[in-house]
Structure formats: C-alpha cells, structure tokens
Amino acid sequence: MLVNQPHGAVVSVRDGAVELAGRPVLRGIDLEVGAGEVLAVLGANGSGKSTLVRSTMGLVPTCRGEIRLFGVPLPRFGDWRRIGYVPQRVTAGSGVPASVREVVASGRLSRRRPFLPARRAARQAVEDAIAAVGLSGRARDSVSTLSGGQQQRVLIARALAGVPDLLVLDEPTAGVDVESQETFAEALRANLLRGATVVLVAHELGPLRELVDRTVVMRDGRIAYDGPPLAAFTDADQAHAHTHHHADLSRPASAHHPTVSAPLDPTGAQGEHR
Amino acid sequence: MSLLTYDFVVRALAGALFTGLAAPAVGTYLVQRRLALMGDGVGHIAVTGVALGLLTGTSPTLTAVAVAIVGAVVIELVRADGRTSGDVALALLFYGGIAGGVLLTGLAGQSAATLNTYLFGSITTISGADVWVTIGLAVVVVTLAVGLAPQLFAVAQDQEFARVAGLDVRVYNLLVSVMAAVTVTVAMRTVGLLLVSALMVVPVATAQQVTRAFRTTLAAAMAIGMAASLGGVAVSAYVDAAPGATIVLLALAGFAAAYPLGAWTRRRQRLARPFTEPQPEGVPVGLGHEHTAVPEEHAHEHGRECGHPAVPHGDHVDYVHDGHRHAPHGSHYDEH
Numbered sequence: 001m002l003v004n005q006p007h008g009a010v011v012s013v014r015d016g017a018v019e020l021a022g023r024p025v026l027r028g029i030d031l032e033v034g035a036g037e038v039l040a041v042l043g044a045n046g047s048g049k050s051t052l053v054r055s056t057m058g059l060v061p062t063c064r065g066e067i068r069l070f071g072v073p074l075p076r077f078g079d080w081r082r083i084g085y086v087p088q089r090v091t092a093g094s095g096v097p098a099s100v101r102e103v104v105a106s107g108r109l110s111r112r113r114p115f116l117p118a119r120r121a122a123r124q125a126v127e128d129a130i131a132a133v134g135l136s137g138r139a140r141d142s143v144s145t146l147s148g149g150q151q152q153r154v155l156i157a158r159a160l161a162g163v164p165d166l167l168v169l170d171e172p173t174a175g176v177d178v179e180s181q182e183t184f185a186e187a188l189r190a191n192l193l194r195g196a197t198v199v200l201v202a203h204e205l206g207p208l209r210e211l212v213d214r215t216v217v218m219r220d221g222r223i224a225y226d227g228p229p230l231a232a233f234t235d236a237d238q239a240h241a242h243t244h245h246h247a248d249l250s251r252p253a254s255a256h257h258p259t260v261s262a263p264l265d266p267t268g269a270q271g272e273h274r
Numbered sequence: 275m276s277l278l279t280y281d282f283v284v285r286a287l288a289g290a291l292f293t294g295l296a297a298p299a300v301g302t303y304l305v306q307r308r309l310a311l312m313g314d315g316v317g318h319i320a321v322t323g324v325a326l327g328l329l330t331g332t333s334p335t336l337t338a339v340a341v342a343i344v345g346a347v348v349i350e351l352v353r354a355d356g357r358t359s360g361d362v363a364l365a366l367l368f369y370g371g372i373a374g375g376v377l378l379t380g381l382a383g384q385s386a387a388t389l390n391t392y393l394f395g396s397i398t399t400i401s402g403a404d405v406w407v408t409i410g411l412a413v414v415v416v417t418l419a420v421g422l423a424p425q426l427f428a429v430a431q432d433q434e435f436a437r438v439a440g441l442d443v444r445v446y447n448l449l450v451s452v453m454a455a456v457t458v459t460v461a462m463r464t465v466g467l468l469l470v471s472a473l474m475v476v477p478v479a480t481a482q483q484v485t486r487a488f489r490t491t492l493a494a495a496m497a498i499g500m501a502a503s504l505g506g507v508a509v510s511a512y513v514d515a516a517p518g519a520t521i522v523l524l525a526l527a528g529f530a531a532a533y534p535l536g537a538w539t540r541r542r543q544r545l546a547r548p549f550t551e552p553q554p555e556g557v558p559v560g561l562g563h564e565h566t567a568v569p570e571e572h573a574h575e576h577g578r579e580c581g582h583p584a585v586p587h588g589d590h591v592d593y594v595h596d597g598h599r600h601a602p603h604g605s606h607y608d609e610h
Binding site for chain 1: 302305306307308310421422424425427428430431432434435436437438439440441478482485486487488489491543
C-alpha cells in the first residue's frame with residue numbers, strides 16, 4: 001500500500017531562500033528529509049521555522065534554490081494526495097457552521113472527483129481519522145463548539161483522513177491542552193507504524209519528544225543545528241506555557257540583541273532588485 | 275387558488291421559486307467567507323449594466339450579467355491581491371456602480387421609473403422568455419453550488435489547506451464570484467438589485483441559528499429562500515404590495531422567529547462545553563530552571579506610563595530599571 005521510494009528524499013531543499021518585501025526570511029537552506037523520518041523544526045519566534053515549512057508546501061514562493069517533494073520539483077508536483085498538511089492557527093470555524101465530520105472529510109479532497117459522492121472507503125477513512133484523535137462522539141457537532149485543543153485535533157484528523165505519506169504539521173501542539181497533546185502523539189505513532197514521514201514545526205515538543213528522531217533548529221532564517229534531538233532543545237520549554245526568550249538556548253549571550261540582517265545578494269537570474 | 279389561472283402569476287411564482295433556491299445557495303459560500311455584502315456590491319455594479327442596456331438598446335438583462343461578472347471578478351482579484359481590504363474594494367464598486375447607472379440612464383433619456391423596475395424588481399411584468407432564462411441560470415448555479423460543495427466548502431474554510439490539497443483556489447474563488455454575479459442578475463427581476471443581497475444572506479443567517487453542519491445549513495437556507503420567495507409573491511398578490519419588498523420582509527420575519535431558538539441552543543451548547551484542564555500541581559506555572567526571576571518587589575507594572583526607558587527586544591519590551599533591564603514575564607520580571 002505504501003509507495004515510498006526506498007532511497008531518495010521525501011522533502012529536499014537545496015540552497016533555498018525566501019524574501020518578503022526585500023527582507024530575507026530564509027537563506028542558504030539545505031535540507032533533506034528521508035522516508036519514515038520524524039523531523040522536528042525548532043526555533044524562536046521569527047526564526048523562519050514556519051516559513052521553511054510553508055515554502056516546501058508551495059505556500060510561500062522561494063526566490064532561489066530548488067525544492068523537491070518525493071523527488072519531483074515543486075512547480076511540477078501534482079501528487080498532493082500523498083501530503084497531509086496541518087496549518088498553523090487554531091481557527092477551525094468560519095462564517096457558517098461546519099460539523100467535525102465535514103471539516104475532516106475535506107481532507108479527502110485531493111482524492112475525490114468533483115460532482116461525485118464520496119465512496120464508502122473514503123467515508124470510512126474519515127471516521128477512522130476522527131476516531132484516531134478521540135473525537136468520535138463529537139463527529140456531528142459544530143467545530144465552533146469545541147475547545148481550542150479539540151479544534152486542533154479536528155485539523156490533525158483532516159490531515160490524517162487522506163492517509164498521507166508525508167505529514168506536515170505547523171505548531172500542532174501550540175496552545176493545546178495536555179490531553180489533546182497526548183491523543184495527538186498517539187495518532188502520530190500509529191501513522192509512523194504505517195511508514196509515514198513527519199515534518200513538525202514546534203515551539204515545545206511535550207509528549208512528542210520520544211517520537212522525534214531528528215531536529216533542525218532555525219535561527220535568523222538559517223539552519224543553526226541539524227542532528228539528533230538534544231535535551232537542551234527539547235526540554236528547555238517544558239515548564240513554560242508561553243513564548244519566552246530563554247527558550248532559545250542555542251543563541252550565545254553575545255547575540256542577545258535584535259540582529260539586523262543584510263538583504264540577499266542578487267544572483268544571476270534574479271538580479272533585478274537594487 | 276384562482277390566482278393560478280393568471281399567466282403572470284404563474285410566471286411570477288416560477289421566477290420566485292428558482293431565485294429563492296439559487297440566491298441562498300451562493301449566499302451560503304459568501305457568508306462562509308465573511309463576504310456577506312458582496313451580493314450588494316455586485317447588485318450595485320449591475321445597475322450600470324442595466325443602464326448600459328437601456329442606452330445601447332440591447333437587453334438590460336444581458337448587459338447586467340456581463341457587467342456584474344466583470345465587477346465580481348474585479349472584487350475577487352482586488353481581495354485576493356490583499357493590498358486593499360475587501361470591504362474598501364466593495365465600497366468603491368458600490369458608489370461607482372450606482373453613479374454610473376444613474377448617469378447612463380439619464381444619457382439614455384430614460385426616466386428613473388424604468389430604472390426602478392430593476393432596482394426594486396417587477397416580478398409581475400416578467401415575460402415568458404425571462405422566466406426560462408431565470409430557470410436556466412438558476413439551475414446552473416444550484417448545480418454548481420451543490421455539486422461542488424466539498425471543494426467550495428474547503429476553499430472557503432481554509433485556503434492554505436485547500437492549496438496543499440491540490441485545489442486551484444483562485445479558480446474556485448472566481449467561480450463563486452461569477453456565480454454571485456449571475457445570481458444577482460437572475461434575482462434582479464424578482465426582488466430587485468437593491469434587495470438581492472437580502473435573499474442571499476438572510477436565509478443563511480436564519481438557517482445557521484439552528485444548524486450545526488454546513489450541508490444542512492445549505493439545504494435549510496435554500497428551503498427558507500424558496501419559501502420566502504413563494505410566500506412573498508402569494509402575499510403580495512392578495513394585498514397588492516411590492517413583491518420584492520414582501521419577499522425580503524418575510525425572510526427577515528423568519529430570521530426573527532429563528533433567533534430566539536438559536537440563542538437557546540447556543541446557550542445549551544455553552545453549558546455542555548468541557549471545562550479546561552486544571553494545571554498540574556507542584557510545578558509553579560511559568561517558572562522553569564532556566565529562569566532568572568527578579569526577587570525585588572515592584573511597586574508598579576512596567577508600561578507606557580511608568581517612565582522607565584523601554585527597549586524593544588524581539589517579541590517583547592524590556593524596561594531599564596535601577597541599573598538593570600527587566601523583561602516582563604507573566605506575573606513577574608526576568609533579569610537580562
């Protein structure tokens with residue numbers, strides 16, 4: 001069932017850079033995520049960890065370098081059913097009520113043909129995803145009546161409903177209660193057994209700590225550390241319920257003041273600015 | 275029932291039936307993406323379209339459809355561009371549409387009364403051909419709104435997720451805009467351009483008082499819209515009132531009736547909501563081992579008014595205070 005290539009990276013970024021209004025947000029990013037790996041992207045607020053993940057999903061345009069998903073360059077990539085994405089943000093609600101089941105069912109969209117009703121297997125996958133995050137009893141309820149942590153679980157179930165090979169989560173546990181975090185860790189473990197690859201942006205790892213086999217620490221738009229999880233990165237924030245500058249222990253004391261970074265140098269092809 | 279023997283009544287009812295179905299179907303997606311006033315904006319632009327038809331001697335319905343589609347696409351492009359906020363874009367088109375319409379109608383040598391039949395509807399003067407055009411366009415709009423419901427729902431619910439699911443978000447957004455423009459011109463003869471938006475939004479607002487899911491909201495809104503339209507035409511035939519206004523007032527009466535019911539269910543849901551997890555005991559909240567809390571007492575909270583120099587530092591502001599820098603952290607201050 002699973003068709004991960006035996007070799008070749010699931011996500012690969014070469015010399016990736018992102019500019020927002022002339023300011024470099026990411027630069028010199030080289031990253032390869034292998035099949036079955038669990039990568040946690042850590043870093044302080046504004047370090048570019050979220051931008052890194054969003055650029056690999058094609059949500060933020062890169063101004064340099066190349067991104068490949070499952071070996072295919074991003075602009076030509078079309079196999080979106082292999083990806084399950086959980087955006088940052090905890091708003092599952094909108095102007096019109098939507099039930100938990102409906103929101104989760106939209107996770108099957110990349111596998112669904114327009115104008116045709118959902119197949120039985122698809123409906124079963126939706127129910128399974130809802131069960132995996134422990135919300136079976138609330139499937140018919142409107143998402144806006146759920147707590148913040150439960151809403152986040154709905155968004156995770158939506159990503160799981162497509163049974164993806166690559167699961168990309170942007171701060172899935174931010175502001176989520178302990179029970180929801182543990183349910184989520186459980187659901188993630190089940191997907192790992194399936195052989196899925198996981199990329200996870202986090203401020204604190206919490207119960208996910210033991211699942212992670214590699215961490216990337218971002219600082220000022222660059223990868224500052226890439227390797228096995230270190231206690232300093234994963235435990236520092238444990239007791240802190242909110243954002244805190246002491247979290248970034250990798251930053252030396254001398255770099256304690258807000259930094260001013262230079263714009264990216266123009267390269268041959270995109271040298272029109274300045 | 276003797277009214278049904280009059281052809282114009284039958285045509286009016288048929289027109290109302292399909293308008294009442296199509297308007298809330300599109301309206302649901304507009305309300306979902308919090309663009310409830312978009313129907314109004316498009317309606318105003320369509321005024322210019324009608325006037326263009328009067329001026330050039332072509333069918334005002336055709337020119338209204340064309341101009342409304344152009345206007346709706348412009349609204350969507352301006353909104354998607356993100357540099358002008360959606361409501362400002364709408365406001366600009368409101369004024370331009372009405373002013374252009376009045377100007378062109380004057381140039382065409384038509385009276386305000388002619389324009390009025392489009393502004394407030396004239397369902398009883400609707401012709402047989404008009405009814406068929408209305409039915410045709412309404413069927414197309416309802417088919418798209420119901421058939422593409424999962425896709426349109428996902429795009430309006432969470433654009434980023436929809437993009438990563440491989441949906442062409444821009445195409446679906448433009449589709450909703452074009453559907454809104456077509457619906458506005460379809461409903462022009464029934465409730466009039468100035469009241470179209472009411473038929474798109476009020477049934478949805480009424481339905482969501484009592485519904486919990488998107489599909490049921492969509493279905494209920496279409497049922498309510500249809501009932502209000504048919505009821506409005508029937509009532510206005512008996513009491514000789516303006517049909518467009520009667521339809522809208524009936525829909526609003528429905529909302530007024532549903533609101534207390536909605537308030538009661540919302541209250542029950544709030545009571546059923548779980549309490550948040552209590553913090554585990556033993557660990558003082560927010561105090562980790564890496565922490566350098568300042569032991570001294572603070573007579574005041576640092577802030578704009580306290581007089582201590584403020585130093586912006588990353589995501590927070592430090593205060594230079596008595597020879598050292600303090601960073602506010604929850605209930606206390608950290609040393610820098």
